[in-house]
Amino acid sequence: MGDDRVGRGLAAPGPRRLPAALASLVLAAVFFPGQASAQYFGRNKVQYETFDFRVLRTDHFDLHYYPPATEAAADAARMAERWYGRLAGVFGHDLTGKTPIILYADHPDFQQTNVIEGMIGEGTGGVTEALRERVVMPLTGVYRETDHVLGHELVHAFQYDLASSPQGGGLSGLSRLPLWVVEGLAEYLSLGRDDPHTAMWLRDAVLRGDMPTIEQLTRDSRYFPYRFGHALWAYIGGRWSDSTAAVLFRAATHQGWGPALARVLNTTSAELSAEWHAAIRSAYFPLIQGRTAPADVGQRLIAVEEPGDMNLSPVVSPDGRYVAFFSERGLFTVEIWVADAQTGEVVRKLAGPASDAHFDAISFMNSAGSWSPDGRRFAFVAIAEGDNQLAILDVASGRVERRIGVPGVGAISGPAWSPDGRSIAFSGMAGGISDLYVLDLESGDVRQLTRDRYADLQPVWSPDGRTLVFVTDRGDSTDFSRLSYGTLRLARIDAAGGEIELLPGFEGAKHISPAFSPDGGSLYFVSDREGFSDIYRLALDSGELFQVTRVATGVSGITALAPALSVAAQTGRLVFSIFENRGYAIHALDPEEAVGTPVAPDKATTVASVLPPTTAETQVGAYLADPLAWLPPPGDYEEVSYRPSLGLDYIGAPTIGVSTGSFGTFLGGSTALYFGDMLGNRVLAVSAAAAGTLKDLGGEAFYINRARRWNWLAGGGRVPYLTGFTTLETVPVQVDGQVLLGRRISQYRSRTYYDQAVVGTQYPFSTTRRFELTGGYVHVGFDNEVEEVITVGGSEVARSTRSLPAPEGVHLGQVAAAFVGDNSYFGFTSPISGSRYRFEVSPRFGSLSFGTLLADWRRYLFRAPFTLALRGVHYGRYGPDADSDRLGPLFLGEQTLVRGYEIGSFRASECSGTVDCPEFDRLVGSRLAVANLELRVPLFGTERYGLIDFPMLPTELSVFLDAGAAWTGEEGVTLEFARRSPDRIPVFSTGLSARFNLFGYLVLEAYYAYPFQRPDRGWHWGVQIAPGW
Incomplete structure (x- = not known):
C-alpha cells in the first residue's frame, strides 16, 4: 500500500490470466468438481453498474469516458495532450499509435474495471497495463490531483513504449528493473522537485539516520519506492539533467540498472548513494534545527510501534474522552479503532469489513469520520454496492444502524455531523467533480451547496451550525481555461447556501483539515507554509494567523491532502497525526498549548519542500511552471460511441518438441491466443496443441462476457490424451524366399478423447459471496491401435498399423449449482x-x-x-x-x-x-x-x-x-x-x-x-x- 493515490501505477507485463484460469476452472468444476472446487474460491470483482462509454479522439489519445463525466473528461483530454508534449520532449520519443485512456468518474467505479484483473484497493490511484498500454484511472475530484495521476500514468505509457522500441530492452527488460526506478521516475516527471510530501519522508529518514542506499531501495521492501525513488530521480535530474535521466532509463531497460549507470553517468550505485545522501543531509539538517522532534510534540497517544504503522485521520469525540482513528493494526485491512483520548489506550475496534458483511471496505485515503454531538454515534464512509455510502454506527453496540447512499453521487468523503445532530455535511463526487452536500438525517433529503469544477473538500460546521468552512482551490490562481490550479485554501459558506467567502491564509501554501475551536472564534488548520506541514490557527474576527506547531517531519495524513487534525467540540483538545518512522502516530495538545505564535500572512517559502539539489533548474521544473506549453485550446474533439470489438491481447509462448525413433520423427507443440475488447469486458481465449498425427490434434476455445453483473462463459473443445507402450520380440521373417530371424517392434497406442462443451454463469451478491450455475456435456471416446515395424539386420522390411478393440465411449451431461463465499x-x-x-x-x-x-x-x-x-x-x-x-x-x-x-x-x-x-x-x-x-x-x-x-x-x-x-x-x-x-x-x-x-x-x-x-x-x-x- 502506498502513501498516495497512485498506489500501483505499473501493471507487470504478462499474459491475461483470467480467461485461461477461469476456463480451466469452469471445465474442472463441470467435470471434476470434487477436485476443482477446492481451488475455486476467491473474491469477486462485481460489475455493480453498466457504464455507457464514449470515446473522445484527440491527436494522440482515445479517451474513454461515460456521462455524466463529460465536462471533466474534456478537460482531462487537454491535460493528456499537454502531458504528451512534456514527456515526448523529455524522453525524445513519440508514442507508437494512439494510447487508450479509460477514465472512471470516481474510485468506486474504477474498482469495477475489467481492464485490470484482480481486486483494486482504495490505495490504487491508477494503472497502466502492458498489453495495450492502456491507462486506466479514476477522476479524483481535485483537478491538480487528476492532472498528477494522469501524468504519472502517461510516464508509464512512455516507459512501456520505449522498452518495446528497437532501442529498448523489451517488456522483460522493463520488468527486471527495480520498482523505484519505474515508479520514482513517474513521480518525478509528474510532480517535479518541489514536493513537501516526499521532502517529509526524507527529513524523517535523516532524523533517524536511515536513508536507504540504492541497493537497499532495490531489495528492501521497508523503503517506499514511490517517495525515495522520486527523490533519487530528482537528484539525478538536477545533478546531470532531465534528458540524461531519460537516457539512463532507456539504457537501463536494455542493460540493467548497474551497467546503465556506469555507461551513462560513469558512476556506481554505491558512489551515487553516497553523493545523494550527502546532498540530502546538507539540505535538510539545517532546516530541522530548532524544530520539535516528532516524539516530543504535545502528548503522544498512539505510537508507531513498528516502522510503517498507520494510525490515520484521528477524530476526537465532542467531550474529548475518546479518539476514533483508522488503522491497520488488525493487519489485513483498514478498520476504525477507538482509544482513550487522555491515555492513548486502545479501547476496541469500532468497525471494519471483517465484522460487517454489508460493506466491502472503509474509505480512508482522503476521508475521516465524525461523531454525533452527543458522542453516541459515529459516521464514516463505507464502500458498498459499487459506491460510497454514509454509514451510521452505534458506538456502544458497534452495530451499523443505517447505510445511506446518495443517488448520483458515487464518491463521498469528509462527513461532518451538524451541532444539532440533524444533518451531515460531506464532500461528494458526481461526474468526476467534487461539491458540497448536506444530508437531512430525518427526511433523507440531500441539498447540494456548490455546483462547479472547483474542488470542495473537508467541510466542518461552525459551533452555532450557521456556516460551513471547507477546503477548496478557488481563487485567482485557478484558471480552468489554462488548466492551472491554485493551492488549496479555506473558504466559508452559509449552511443554507449562498456566496462563498475565501478566508485569510498563506499565498502558495496548502490549507487543509479545518477545525473550529469550541467558541467558534478560532479555526485550526494544517498548512505547509514553510515546506513543513504544521498546525496553524486563524482568529476569525481579526484575521490574525498563529503557528501552533513546528514539527521536524510534519503533521500529515497518508496523502498530502488527507485529514490529519480534529478538535473536541466541548473541551478544545486538539488531536492530530504526525509522520514519523515511516508511519503515522497520533498526538494531542490541550487548548492552552495551542494558542500559537503570531505569523504574517506571507507568501509560502518552498526551501524545505524542494528535493536536493535545491538550486537546480530543470526541464521538468520549467514545463510544470508553464501551464500553456503544449496545452491545446478548448475545442470540440471527435466523439463516438464505444463499440466493443475483440483485438489480440496476448500470444502465449509457443512450445515445440521433436522426437525421433524407430517409428519415425514426431513433431508436437502448442500455443494460445487471448483476445479482448478495450474495456476487458469480453474475452476470447483459443488454444491448440498437436502431438504427432491428426488424431492427436486438440484445441479449446472460451468466450467470457463480464460486461454486466451476471458474468457468463461458453466454450468447448477436444482434448486428446495419448498413452502407450512398446514391445520387442524375435520373429521368423520371409525375405526374398528365405526365412530369417528378425525383430518385431510393436508400439501400442491408446487415445482418450474428451470432446466437451460448457456454459456457465455467476452472480456475485458482493465481493465475498456469489452464486454459480454451470452446465456441460462431455463425450469420452477411446481409440486403440498398434503399429508394427519388422527389421532384419538393422534394415526395415515391413511396417503396418492396425486398429485394436476399444471400450465403448461414454457421454455425460451435467448441471451444477454452487454457493461460494470467501472473505x-x-x-x-x-x-x-x-x-x-x-x-x-x-x-x-x-x-x-x-x-x-x-x-x-x-x-x-x-x-x-x-x-x-x-x-x-x-x-x-x-x-x-x-x-x-x-x-x-x-x-x-x-x-x-x-x-x-x-x-x-x-x-x-x-x-x-x-x-x-x-x-x-x-x-x-x-x-x-x-x-x-x-x-x-x-x-x-x-x-x-x-x-x-x-x-x-x-x-x-x-x-x-x-x-x-x-x-x-x-x-x-x-x-x-x-x-x-x-x-x-x-x-x-x-x-x-x-x-x-x-x-x-x-x-x-x-x-x-x-x-x-x-x-x-x-x-x-x-x-x-x-x-x-
Missing part, C-alpha cells in the same frame, strides 16, 4: 484470517446416472501471530451409478486431505489381510469426509507479520491434526478409533509442517506426520507443492 486473507503460504466455503450440488446423466454433493467449509481464527485453521469437507457421489467401476475411486490419502497416508508410502508388509489390505482399502471410496485442524505461525516474514524479519524466504510452521473417512453406497463407516482394525474406520494423523514461499511462484510444504491407523509405518516425511488450505 479470507492470505498470508505468505496459506489463509490466516476470515472464512471460505463452497456448497455445490451437481446431477449427472447420460451413460452414467449419479449426482455429486460438495460441502467445503473453512475458518481461520487469527490472533497475532497465530492462526487456528479449521476445515470440514464432504464430497460424495450419490445415485444409481455412484459406485460404478467406470468412475475412478476417490482417495482419502491425498496429501491435501489427510497427510501420512500417501499412496506411494504404503508397503506390502503393512497389510493385515491375506487377500485384501484393509489399511489401504479404507482410504478408497465414492464418498469422503475430512476434518482438519492446524495451528499456524509465521517463522520468517516481515516486520509486521513474522517472528523473524526475513522476507527472502517466508516460512510458516504449523502443528496439525487430520482426520477423515471414505465409504461407498454399499459399505459404510464403522465409527470407532482403533489403531488396527479389519473394518472401514476413520483415519487420523498428526504432525508438524513447514511451508515455504519460493520467490512468490509456488508454495512447498514439508511435513513430518504420524498416521495413527498405520502403526507399522510410524513417523515419516512427506513433501507436496501446494499452498495451505
